[in-house]
Amino acid sequence: MIRIFSKKLWNEAKGKFEPGLLAISDDKIESLTFGKPEGVAAKQKIMDFGSLYIGPSAIDLHVHARDFNESHKETFETCEKSALKGGVSRVVCMANTRPRLDSVAQILEFFKRTKKLRARFIPFAAATQNLEGIEPTDWNALLSMPIAGLSDDGKPILDEKILRAALLATKKKSKFVSLHEEDTRISKCSALHLSETSMRLGIEGSPSSAESSLVQRDLKIAADVKAHLHLGHISSAESVALIRKAKRRGQSVSAELTPHHGFFTVEDAESLPLSQLSQFKVCPPIRSDEDRDSLGKAVGDGTLDCFASDHAPHSRFEKNLPIDQAMHGLISLEYFFPLYNELRIQNAWSWKSFFAASFSRPAALLPHLKGIGKFSKGFEASFIMFDPDLEQVLRFRASKSSNTLFEGKQIRGCIFQHWISGKKVYDLAEKS
Numbered sequence: 297m298i299r300i301f302s303k304k305l306w307n308e309a310k311g312k313f314e315p316g317l318l319a320i321s322d323d324k325i326e327s328l329t330f331g332k333p334e335g336v337a338a339k340q341k342i343m344d345f346g347s348l349y350i351g352p353s354a355i356d357l358h359v360h361a362r363d364f365n366e367s368h369k370e371t372f373e374t375c376e377k378s379a380l381k382g383g384v385s386r387v388v389c390m391a392n393t394r395p396r397l398d399s400v401a402q403i404l405e406f407f408k409r410t411k412k413l414r415a416r417f418i419p420f421a422a423a424t425q426n427l428e429g430i431e432p433t434d435w436n437a438l439l440s441m442p443i444a445g446l447s448d449d450g451k452p453i454l455d456e457k458i459l460r461a462a463l464l465a466t467k468k469k470s471k472f473v474s475l476h477e478e479d480t481r482i483s484k485c486s487a488l489h490l491s492e493t494s495m496r497l498g499i500e501g502s503p504s505s506a507e508s509s510l511v512q513r514d515l516k517i518a519a520d521v522k523a524h525l526h527l528g529h530i531s532s533a534e535s536v537a538l539i540r541k542a543k544r545r546g547q548s549v550s551a552e553l554t555p556h557h558g559f560f561t562v563e564d565a566e567s568l569p570l571s572q573l574s575q576f577k578v579c580p581p582i583r584s585d586e587d588r589d590s591l592g593k594a595v596g597d598g599t600l601d602c603f604a605s606d607h608a609p610h611s612r613f614e615k616n617l618p619i620d621q622a623m624h625g626l627i628s629l630e631y632f633f634p635l636y637n638e639l640r641i642q643n644a645w646s647w648k649s650f651f652a653a654s655f656s657r658p659a660a661l662l663p664h665l666k667g668i669g670k671f672s673k674g675f676e677a678s679f680i681m682f683d684p685d686l687e688q689v690l691r692f693r694a695s696k697s698s699n700t701l702f703e704g705k706q707i708r709g710c711i712f713q714h715w716i717s718g719k720k721v722y723d724l725a726e727k728s
């Protein structure tokens with residue numbers, strides 16, 4: 297039995313931090329006892345973490361872990377290193393690997409390669425062969441495996457019939473479809489948000505309607521078939537308004553915020569040297585300040601209810617190109633917790649909203665994983681010890697790639713230790 301005391305232990309029932317004792321037995325939380333230490337277990341050996349905060353580690357529903365034939369960008373091991381440091385215990389991986397995760401054999405290979413890692417890796421299977429949106433994969437076989445569900449992320453599912461059928465197939469197996477909402481007939485290359493900035497820089501912009509038009513269509517399709525709808529990386533105020541309305545009608549929807557859409561606006565692209573402009577290329581694009589503000593508010597009122605990194609490593613020869621030729625995406629997983637913590641402070645989100653989006657809501661979407669989703673007795677002992685006010689300058693070291701807009705940024709929030717299933721997996725004091 298391990299006993300840990302902190303003056304700031306997360307009390308999920310009350311939605312606040314309180315002095316308390318966390319007892320761990322094997323991989324589970326044995327008990328959480330709130331009150332002063334002398335009152336709870338004075339005679340037992342206790343690890344005292346003083347004023348460091350303790351709360352549940354995160355579940356990231358949107359990671360491009362690469363590996364396989366793109367191990368020059370990232371391997372499962374380097375991705376895990378980022379996750380452990382960033383406070384993420386479960387890494388849900390997108391299917392746009394090479395080869396694609398579109399067959400039983402490839403999913404089995406995924407599990408084989410990730411099974412020994414301390415962070416848990418869970419794949420999505422591709423909804424369609426080679427993510428082409430034309431031929432469905434073998435849903436029956438794939439959805440019987442311990443995967444998160446189906447996703448063609450990186451590409452939209454434009455064929456309504458396929459989406460309708462995929463929603464029904466996942467619903468039957470208590471899994472979900474994660475959608476990349478981009479009408480590629482509107483967005484074209486999608487290098488930057490259509491704005492005065494894109495025009496000033498002479499780059500073809502992509503309007504918000506490329507996203508919101510599909511969000512609108514898919515909310516309707518999901519409502520028709522009475523299936524849950526999960527929307528990846530939401531970027532625009534119009535989409536937020538549609539999701540908010542749907543939730544008010546009682547529709548079952550979940551939606552992600554990424555750190556980059558929470559931090560930046562398209563105008564920030566103008567402060568980058570032209571040689572680094574392609575670092576700003578993400579999909580969907582980073583939009584206006586009204587869009588960013590609406591995303592911040594949407595987490596506060598539960599409209600956006602999942603934090604997700606959309607960690608997307610790329611090598612220099614694929615990213616350091618003119619913006620129209622460069623790959624989409626950036627890395628952020630290594631600082632998952634600090635980045636969202638800084639956004640929490642800036643947007644005045646409650647801790648309750650924070651842990652709902654980092655932990656309990658994503659866990660609720662993965663019902664086949666038993667024993668996660670609550671920070672209470674009998675549940676998995678995966679947690680972080682952190683100081684939410686300590687400032688640090690971000691230095692990305694864990695990933696094989698370095699494509700990010702966050703390098704050198706000064707933000708608040710620092711993880712001291714990360715534990716998964718009752719074992720310490722990261723310690724700031726033992727820096728590698």
Ligand SMILES: [Zn+2]
Pocket residue numbers: 449450451476528529579580
């Ligand atoms: Zn995507």
